[in-house]
Amino acid sequence: MYINDWTALLRIVGAALMGAIVGYEREKEDKPAGLRTIMLVTTGAAMAMLMAQRLPTFLTIEPEVALSMNPTRVLAALIQGVGFLGAGTIFMHRSTVYGLTTAAAVWAMAMVGTAVGVGDWTLAITGTGVVFFILRILGRLMGRFSSK
Numbered sequence: 001m002y003i004n005d006w007t008a009l010l011r012i013v014g015a016a017l018m019g020a021i022v023g024y025e026r027e028k029e030d031k032p033a034g035l036r037t038i039m040l041v042t043t044g045a046a047m048a049m050l051m052a053q054r055l056p057t058f059l060t061i062e063p064e065v066a067l068s069m070n071p072t073r074v075l076a077a078l079i080q081g082v083g084f085l086g087a088g089t090i091f092m093h094r095s096t097v098y099g100l101t102t103a104a105a106v107w108a109m110a111m112v113g114t115a116v117g118v119g120d121w122t123l124a125i126t127g128t129g130v131v132f133f134i135l136r137i138l139g140r141l142m143g144r145f146s147s148k
Contacts, residue, residue, distance in 0.1 A: 049117025
């Protein structure tokens, strides 16, 4: 199925906006991956999935070859690549690990971007809401009950 330019534009902007929601929360908490980083991750993931879907229309290939192209390969590569990016936000100081939650947020928001890229708005909006809830609401609750 061909995805027209307006649909692609909407999905890219939607991914950036969803990334902004969680990125803003990370920015307010002064975390290593903030607003711009997470917006870039969601936008890039959406663009990768859109490109995987639109690629057959930009190539002059036989229809049976186009059908054998598999966008899930792009998804698999994204999962690995973003995992590597997230690992860069994790560091250890003395006996404490920092950045693990931010790395998980980056990875989760990349998956939100892929959901937007394929047009699954329900999954993307729900994922954004859940990630934001975990970071903002549960983070505050954990702070109140923490023994630190």
